[in-house]
Amino acid sequence: MNLMVITTDGSTAAPSAQDQTLMQKAQRLIEADPHFQGLKSPVLSRAEVNAGVTATAPGYLYLRYDVPGAVPQELWAHWGKTDHVAWKSGQVTVQQG
């Protein structure tokens, strides 16, 4: 899955190494979540950094998993103090450092 940055003027840009790390760590957290494990064959289909949002704020990294025959799952990852997946809201906090 290619990670893409959506800049504030709507154009796209390449992600930073930090963004790549955030995506990878967020994926690992999501995949370990019991709710996610209950989904049938989810596939990451979209990963977008919202450049105008602070990297520590909810909404920074948009992740979408397609689930065949079911509602696709949209989640957002950001850096924070501790690793945490809030499944209901879709917010994934990834521990910084």
Add this chain to the structure above:
Amino acid sequence: MEVFMGSVKHILFQDVTQGGGVRADHLRFNSGPYTRAMRTLTAGTLLALLTCSVLAATDHDPVVPDPRLSPGDVLTSDTKIICVPGYTKTVRNVPQALKEQVYREYTITGRAPGEYEIDHIISLELGGSNSIRNLFPESFKSQPLNAHVKDTLENKLHDLACSGKITMQEAQQAIASNWTTAYVKYVGPLPGGAQPVQEVAGSTGQKTAAPASGSAAPIPVLPATTASSGSAPPNVDGSCPAAAPIKVSKAGIYHLPQGDGSYARTHAQSCFATPGAAQAAGYRAPR
């Protein structure tokens, strides 16, 4: 995974003073090519365009999204998923920080409570996503076009797509490319005699496409003409012009000037020359 790259079109900014005068200083445009294009406009051209904007009541409200920022984005087109009652509750809410970013991108820096919503261009009930590509700020209070008007279209398209009269993809494409045009096609005349926001160029399929010259300036909402559709905008006091005296109410019911006890008190949302024209536009007679 599908992404709609909406055709290039104008952002419509409703920008008049309450007295009908023009306040060009209140125009707000996004940075980039669009701004550069606007800067090339002569003052005369700008004034001529803005003086046509006589229907709006509030300032600088984007009625249709900027296709560079918000081309529209689909989560799913599967009617077996979307058309199940309660589907939209299974889709998560947009984080507030992301909403704030959308406001910033559209240069809406101050707002009153309840003045705007961050709306999905392709609504959730039509399978739209929560990506920032599918979000734009929409006013509840601008007139005559606002979030409530778009809601009517969303409900109509949902009904049509879920009843199989059109495909979900058609519904998604229609609302993403220009919801004001889609409204006329699937619902009827826009309220207040507004005309659909006009497109400036053919579809380019490019998210970054934007007007490139001064000729590609925003086109304000203009009063409808009666020539082709038999419709006309209502007068400011809610009456209809003599050429199109039939009043259409908020409820979508048309009232004739003779023999209809409700006619006098009906504040017209649109006007028609004949009952047939009103019916053709999707309105009904009183029961």
